[in-house]
Amino acid sequence: MPEQLTFPAESVAVLEPRLPPKLELQDAPRSRPFVTLTFATSLDSSLSLAPGVRTRLSGPGSKAMTHYLRTRHAAILVGVSTVLADDPALNCRIAGSSHQPRPIIIDANLRWTPRRSDKVFEVCRNGAGLAPFILTGADASDLPAASVELLHEHGGKYIRVPSARSEATGRLRFSWDDILSALQAEHLTSVMVEGGGQIINSLLDPAYHKLIDSVIVTIAPTWLGQGGVVVSPERVTDSAGVPLPVARLSQVSWHPFGDDVVLCGTLRV
Ligand SMILES: NC(=O)c1ccc[n+]([C@@H]2O[C@H](COP(=O)([O-])OP(=O)(O)OC[C@H]3O[C@@H](n4cnc5c(N)ncnc54)[C@H](O)[C@@H]3O)[C@@H](O)[C@H]2O)c1
Numbered sequence: 001m002p003e004q005l006t007f008p009a010e011s012v013a014v015l016e017p018r019l020p021p022k023l024e025l026q027d028a029p030r031s032r033p034f035v036t037l038t039f040a041t042s043l044d045s046s047l048s049l050a051p052g053v054r055t056r057l058s059g060p061g062s063k064a065m066t067h068y069l070r071t072r073h074a075a076i077l078v079g080v081s082t083v084l085a086d087d088p089a090l091n092c093r094i095a096g097s098s099h100q101p102r103p104i105i106i107d108a109n110l111r112w113t114p115r116r117s118d119k120v121f122e123v124c125r126n127g128a129g130l131a132p133f134i135l136t137g138a139d140a141s142d143l144p145a146a147s148v149e150l151l152h153e154h155g156g157k158y159i160r161v162p163s164a165r166s167e168a169t170g171r172l173r174f175s176w177d178d179i180l181s182a183l184q185a186e187h188l189t190s191v192m193v194e195g196g197g198q199i200i201n202s203l204l205d206p207a208y209h210k211l212i213d214s215v216i217v218t219i220a221p222t223w224l225g226q227g228g229v230v231v232s233p234e235r236v237t238d239s240a241g242v243p244l245p246v247a248r249l250s251q252v253s254w255h256p257f258g259d260d261v262v263l264c265g266t267l268r269v
């Protein structure tokens with residue numbers, strides 16, 4: 001029996017001002033998708049115990065909140081290491097909701113080989129989710145034919161995004177402007193960025209704050225300890241090299257969900 005979550009109407013009302021406008025209420029077409037940054041963190045800012053380790057942080061109430069967010073966004077975006085670690089379904093499991101978000105997987109360097117048995121395809125075949133769009137820096141001629149075929153069969157695809165090679169890692173990187181342009185071209189009007197750490201830290205670069213419309217963070221009352229996947233964006237300094245805070249939320253509100261608290265805010269000025 002597939003998991004069925006419920007999210008109470010009073011909590012829906014609390015979240016509504018933080019969410020993308022419903023399509024029918026949108027007065028003018030947007031030039032880029034509405035971006036919600038959302039994740040679950042421990043008290044020591046960890047998303048998971050270690051890279052590659054799936055770690056449950058959200059309790060039942062905040063988990064249902066995350067799935068409610070999935071009903072209210074056109075797309076859900078994660079990095080390839082999250083897919084490799086978690087084998088996520090990336091679908092919405094709120095009882096009675098017919099909406100499914102489009103999974104977007106950032107895999108600039110083609111690290112993931114999709115397989116028929118992956119959960120994201122399984123839920124798709126069961127009519128409980130959509131097939132992923134994989135954003136890659138690879139040329140069409142370098143895409144593995146079997147992966148292209150598997151995606152096509154389920155309604156997914158690779159999308160090529162302009163990339164630059166990082167001097168530090170030698171890996172291909174996207175700018176968030178290009179990621180959002182790719183989603184806009186697919187008529188995806190809103191996206192929730194769920195993680196993992198590298199994706200979130202890259203989006204929290206001050207150059208991209210203007211692209212983030214809403215931030216919704218679940219904080220679980222636990223310390224995971226050192227060695228976890230940590231949300232901590234690259235340091236920013238002034239012209240004298242003195243460290244500055246990278247970002248501070250405004251329009252902040254805190255909402256308890258069971259043992260967890262959900263923090264809402266914005267980085268837009
Ligand atoms: N608690 C949560 O809410 C939550 C959410 C998602 C994932 N997770 C956990 O996080 C861990 C994975 O996080 P992670 O940091 O190891 O990996 P990740 O999921 O952030 O993916 C890393 C990959 O994304 C690529 N990437 C990041 N920014 C990019 C950009 N701008 N352009 C192109 N590529 C980019 C990196 O090169 C790397 O290949 C897993 O353990 C997972 O369970 C937890």
Ligand SMILES: Nc1nc(=O)c(N)c(NC[C@H](O)[C@H](O)[C@H](O)COP(=O)(O)O)[nH]1
Nearest residue numbers: 040055056057058066086088089090194
């Ligand atoms: N809100 C939240 N609380 C958590 O405790 C946790 N581990 C995640 N992780 C986010 C990640 O992006 C995927 O949601 C997971 O990998 C699970 O995926 P599914 O639910 O199967 O789609 N998210």
